[in-house]
Amino acid sequence: MDKELLAMLVCPLCKGKLKYNRERQELCCHYDGLAYPIRDGIPVMLPEEARQMDVDEKLPASPGRTGEP
Ligand SMILES: [Zn+2]
Numbered sequence: 001m002d003k004e005l006l007a008m009l010v011c012p013l014c015k016g017k018l019k020y021n022r023e024r025q026e027l028c029c030h031y032d033g034l035a036y037p038i039r040d041g042i043p044v045m046l047p048e049e050a051r052q053m054d055v056d057e058k059l060p061a062s063p064g065r066t067g068e069p
Pocket residue numbers: 011012013014015016029030031032
């Protein structure tokens with residue numbers, strides 16, 4: 001991912017900054033709880049293509065997490 005390109009990208013919903021997840025190849029908006037996929041190096045900035053993040057992904061720290069049901 002090009003860092004300059006990355007810096008230009010904002011969430012299409014809230015226009016907020018996105019966080020690049022290198023491991024998952026996703027751009028995350030923690031405000032909306034959505035992760036936009038990066039396919040072949042190209043960010044897909046479509047809310048309908050975005051993945052809904054888990055609660056523990058939205059929050060930086062969640063010590064009281066009980067686990068999946
Ligand atoms: Zn957003």
